[in-house]
Amino acid sequence: MSVSIKDVAREAGVSVATVSRVLGNGPVSEALRKRVEDAVRRTGYRPNLSARRLRSQHSQTIGLIVSDIRNPFFTAVSRAVEDAAYHAGMRVILCNTDENPEREAMYLRLMQEERVTGLIFAPTRETLGKLERFGLDFPVVLIDRGEPAGLHDAVILDNRQAAAMLVDHLVERGYRRIGGLFGNTSTTGAERQEGYRAAMAARGLEPAARFVAPRAEAAEAELLAWMAAGERPDAVVVSNSLLLMGVVKAVRRLGLSIPGDLGLAGFDNEPWTELVGPGLTVIEQPVQEIGDAAMALLFERLDNPERPVRKVVLTGTCVVRGSTRGLRQPSPA
């Protein structure tokens, strides 16, 4: 079919070993190197990566398994990972699980069949709990969700502190009945709920946390139900941007004004959060650093498989916008 290293060798009048050395920067005389390079050009030769990987036993491949690349947090992280990978001459296999444990299992098997060099993985709680059973024989770095185990290197945000920041900010702006809406599949949602709860307790306020599936429609429905019930919150903390979008939709349908009728603060500084209503107050994660740190941990682990497990905890930034400006002043009676 396509031209192989043998064809190039014949064309250049050298052995295949010499061709291989030219391609791999081995020691070759200038004269032969020139002849081989010409032959490569004439034949349009392209090395067969499957053969190279098989023979060299190096896949030069990093696996990256996330819940959904459409989540801008993962989009940004994946770009950082890819950049670092290509810098190191490696490729990246990207997989979306939609938080589905069956898909996670399928992709973990794929990673083994591809003989990946290492894996960067944002698992569901369920899969995280039984990760050891997969018998992975390559290093794994967890991102976004590292709790509670200490079996793998991990890069995570201080989710409790970040959620608490949002609560503290809302309290300072005069909100008191602050509800919390969290995703129910990841450890991230659980940790943010803990930070929310702790901050509320520290202020002597009554927490009101709800959990939903990580989809905008679920958040929208939940908020509609919530506002229809008796105990309306005057502000809501939301644990990710998908849910945040659903909340904004619900607020629109109800004809409520932000921040006058409802304060709103959430996670992830996506481009659109600046453009919606008065702008949404959000926690910005250091996505570039998260991707960089994950790759750094992976390479260090490859260098030294025996080094103790390490967890890198990064801190988010609170980007304050109009959505938390304060409640509408009640008109004098």
Added chain:
Amino acid sequence: MSVSIKDVAREAGVSVATVSRVLGNGPVSEALRKRVEDAVRRTGYRPNLSARRLRSQHSQTIGLIVSDIRNPFFTAVSRAVEDAAYHAGMRVILCNTDENPEREAMYLRLMQEERVTGLIFAPTRETLGKLERFGLDFPVVLIDRGEPAGLHDAVILDNRQAAAMLVDHLVERGYRRIGGLFGNTSTTGAERQEGYRAAMAARGLEPAARFVAPRAEAAEAELLAWMAAGERPDAVVVSNSLLLMGVVKAVRRLGLSIPGDLGLAGFDNEPWTELVGPGLTVIEQPVQEIGDAAMALLFERLDNPERPVRKVVLTGTCVVRGSTRGLRQPSPA
């Protein structure tokens, strides 16, 4: 290192050929099949895909090269492609070019080295013009940008008609000085500009088209400059969602109201377009169908390399929202 087919054969007391047949659904007696399956379980064997691909000469791999997976149009298309691919037992290699011809060239070479079964590609105009020089020996289906050549199968939107729809809609809503802002690297931008221009001419209106790099910041800067100049448009047609975002930012900075001071209509029905201001009027592309059609063209081409080149042209839908509701009525003098 890891367990190979030989280890499984030894463990099961059969030949490697039999193990291979069990894995590949070849003809094997029930008794041996059972022994092999047990041995696979005990050893935790996972086939080596590099070896399988090399020997079988089937990579079972589809290449997908797009400008930026963060562009929700490509995100949606890629999900459709991946679903179809996994249905056919194939994997997908996804590459982002950022509309950079050098990256496109690099990835085209990679596709050859991976010996992909076929490629789905959204090229820049520059690369499209010299695609033949790469000597690709696998079928290519172009998406999003197929003009002008007829050398490859392609799935495209009727961009001229879609842009004309937006112009017609704006005219019906009373806008007259309708500007157009287009991306300058893809054929898509060029075609939408043609549709815009034709529709304006048909209405006897003066077109005012501007081209910018496909980034939000470029669109923002361009619109700021535009509104500062003498001839202000009363509405703008924008050729993609990245630019649309930049335009919204500029409008906010200028303190203009949509649709009262400026009508706004663009491309791609992303979730956030519903949430910004009064909602943005956009063209929705049939993304699922585009992905499906591309995969169908690819498989048909693999079945029959000799069939004539085919181009599938799909039509967009105009989703009308508040951003084109009409100009503010001038207050009576």
Added chain:
DNA sequence: CTGAAAGCGCTTACAG
């Protein structure tokens, strides 16, 4: 149905 053997396209000690 089953096994022995060849070979996919490379890389890499091993000699020279």
Added chain:
DNA sequence: CTGAAAGCGCTTACAG
């Protein structure tokens, strides 16, 4: 610096 040869882990005619 260079080449002949072995072998990575599979699949697939070829016999039986």
